[in-house]
Amino acid sequence: DQQVKQNSPSLSVQEGRISILNCDYTNSMFDYFLWYKKYPAEGPTFLISISSIKDKNEDGRFTVFLNKSAKHLSLHIVPSQPGDSAVYFCAARGDGGATNKLIFGTGTLLAVQP
Amino acid sequence: GAGVSQSPSNKVTEKGKDVELRCDPISGHTALYWYRQSLGQGLEFLIYFQGNSAPDKSGLPSDRFSAERTGGSVSTLTIQRTQQEDSAVYLCASSPQGAGYTIYFGEGSWLTVV
Numbered sequence: 609d610q611q612v613k614q615n616s617p618s619l620s621v622q623e624g625r626i627s628i629l630n631c632d633y634t635n636s637m638f639d640y641f642l643w644y645k646k647y648p649a650e651g652p653t654f655l656i657s658i659s660s661i662k663d664k665n666e667d668g669r670f671t672v673f674l675n676k677s678a679k680h681l682s683l684h685i686v687p688s689q690p691g692d693s694a695v696y697f698c699a700a701r702g703d704g705g706a707t708n709k710l711i712f713g714t715g716t717l718l719a720v721q722p
Numbered sequence: 723g724a725g726v727s728q729s730p731s732n733k734v735t736e737k738g739k740d741v742e743l744r745c746d747p748i749s750g751h752t753a754l755y756w757y758r759q760s761l762g763q764g765l766e767f768l769i770y771f772q773g774n775s776a777p778d779k780s781g782l783p784s785d786r787f788s789a790e791r792t793g794g795s796v797s798t799l800t801i802q803r804t805q806q807e808d809s810a811v812y813l814c815a816s817s818p819q820g821a822g823y824t825i826y827f828g829e830g831s832w833l834t835v836v
Contacts, residue, residue, distance in 0.1 A: 654824050709767050710755075712765035714764035715765075
């Protein structure tokens with residue numbers, strides 16, 4: 609059972625425009641959400657996070673929005689740059705278990721066209 | 723080094739052989755995770771170590787998989803009698819206790835079982 613879902617396997621955006629990556633989750637006990645970026649042949653790197661008590665967190669060109677009632681979060685990148693082309697993973701923590709493990713989605717491949 | 727270090731970076735092994743993958747977490751990080759990513763899949767949680775607590779092994783796919791963490795630092799993931807479906811990139815991550823929920827990944831060990 610996939611608790612964190614990224615339903616779009618890929619997204620193509622023009623340079624300078626906004627990229628919107630979406631993530632849905634099923635477990636209402638999740639209390640913290642993160643986005644990671646992964647380039648080929650590298651490990652994922654942390655990008656931005658949000659606590660469940662907030663609905664928005666912004667860091668430069670990156671903004672994460674959380675809609676708890678819809679169990680949905682999104683990552684906005686504006687303006688998009690070619691260097692943003694990577695796989696983006698959504699992750700959630702706090703599934704009610706005893707550990708701090710993160711549960712990841714399947715990822716969305718973002719391609720920013722020059 | 724400053725980051726999570728994994729070895730080997732690449733490993734090709736014959737079906738049925740045992741393999742060991744090593745992870746050296748960031749100095750001072752008490753939490754250590756193993757994930758894997760199979761081709762076209764998301765990040766699959768395998769096992770989690772936190773200090774001296776019993777590890778969370780809930781993600782290990784079979785009893786051919788085991789992991790140890792010696793002295794609260796270096797960890798070894800062992801796969802016995804490897805199968806072709808074990809081919810994946812195995813990612814180690816660590817996080818500091820009490821510093822929130824961001825985890826930091828290594829570059830991964832790419833395992834190919836032929």
